Amino acid sequence: MSASEYDEAPIIGLTTYLEQAQQGVWDVMASFLPQVYIGSVTRAGGIAVLLPPQPLGPGTADRVLDGLDGLIITGGKDVDPARYGQVPHPTTDIPRRDRDAWEDALLGGAIERGLPFLGICRGMQLLNVHLGGTLVQHLPDRIGSTRYNAGGGVFTVNEVGIDPGTRLAELIPDTSIAVKSYHHQGVDDLGAGLVATARTDDGTVQAVELPGVPFGVGVQWHPEEDAEEDARLFAGLVDAARAHRAARMEGAR
Numbered sequence: 001m002s003a004s005e006y007d008e009a010p011i012i013g014l015t016t017y018l019e020q021a022q023q024g025v026w027d028v029m030a031s032f033l034p035q036v037y038i039g040s041v042t043r044a045g046g047i048a049v050l051l052p053p054q055p056l057g058p059g060t061a062d063r064v065l066d067g068l069d070g071l072i073i074t075g076g077k078d079v080d081p082a083r084y085g086q087v088p089h090p091t092t093d094i095p096r097r098d099r100d101a102w103e104d105a106l107l108g109g110a111i112e113r114g115l116p117f118l119g120i121c122r123g124m125q126l127l128n129v130h131l132g133g134t135l136v137q138h139l140p141d142r143i144g145s146t147r148y149n150a151g152g153g154v155f156t157v158n159e160v161g162i163d164p165g166t167r168l169a170e171l172i173p174d175t176s177i178a179v180k181s182y183h184h185q186g187v188d189d190l191g192a193g194l195v196a197t198a199r200t201d202d203g204t205v206q207a208v209e210l211p212g213v214p215f216g217v218g219v220q221w222h223p224e225e226d227a228e229e230d231a232r233l234f235a236g237l238v239d240a241a242r243a244h245r246a247a248r249m250e251g252a253r
Contacts, residue, residue: 010069010241012046014038015103015123017076018053018096036224037074037120043227044234046070046241053102061105069248070116070215070241073103073123075222078185081137084129089137091184104130116215116240118233121183124208124218131191131210139186143202148181155180155225160206166197167209167217171236177229179206179221186220215240 014037021030031052041048051064065071080095081088083104088095103123107130110117119127125135140146150156161176162169187205190196198207198219210216215237223230 008242008245009045009047010238010245011049011067012041012070012072012238012241013049013051013064013068013106014041014072015074015099015106016050016052018099033074034224036227037072040224040227040231040234041072041238044231044238046234046238051102051106053096053099056101056105061102061109065106065109065113065115068115069245070237071106071110071118072237073107073117073119073126075121075123075182077122078137079122079126079129079135081135084134086134086137089141091138100126111210111213111216114214114244116213116237116244117217118215118237119208119218120224121220121222124220125185125187127210127216127218128187128191128194128208131194133187133191133194134189136186136188138184139204140184143204146184147202148186148204149184153182155182155222157181158200158206158221160198160200160221162198162207163196166195167215167236168197168207168219171217171232172229179219179223179230180225181221183220214244 016031016033018031033050038048077096078093080097080100103126136142157178158181159176160179194208194210196205197209200206206220208218223233
């Protein structure tokens with residue numbers, strides 16, 4: 001990327017984990033994110049910045065969003081079921097309420113200001129919950145299999161059918177795509193305004209969109225794990241973020 005291209009490259013914020021982590025002699029709470037997320041953004045022409053969970057003061061999320069051209073809510077632990085009025089299933093993760101609150105505030109601000117955003121796995125689920133939807137806390141109870149979560153850090157491959165005439169179909173103009181899955185939860189009741197745009201053959205929602213915003217897409221799978229097929233999702237976000245940046249710069253003149 002040339003110097004001029006860097007000047008025009010949109011800044012994409014990616015939310016992170018905040019967990020106990022080991023490196024060398026250190027065993028501490030740390031903010032981190034797998035490099036595949038960062039590489040997916042930079043290969044698409046964006047500049048990646050990490051957004052660790054942190055306390056929310058008045059206007060904190062807005063000040064962060066002021067410096068971004070696009071936002072990715074990344075994968076991670078299960079959303080707290082209390083956010084959608086349920087008690088935890090035995091398989092549901094112990095909630096990380098700090099991350100839930102941080103990402104919810106960023107997502108709400110992004111929607112309000114029309115900032116392009118992409119939700120990945122947990123990120124799609126959080127988007128649904130933010131808009132008043134609910135989640136299936138343990139999909140095997142509903143579909144009778146563990147096809148979406150083999151455990152042990154091994155991604156499973158599932159065929160996803162994409163609805164025509166959607167933003168997702170514009171980005172991935174295939175009737176179906178093989179995706180890499182690692183989730184045991186999924187969308188149940190859709191949040192207000194959301195549209196399901198892709199499903200697997202058992203009816204599980206695999207993608208949602210929020211009409212009325214420049215770019216608001218959530219996918220249940222992990223596109224960062226497929227540098228070829230799913231690069232189109234990151235390219236779509238970066239393109240929308242670039243347009244958002246250009247419009248913002250023009251308005252500031």
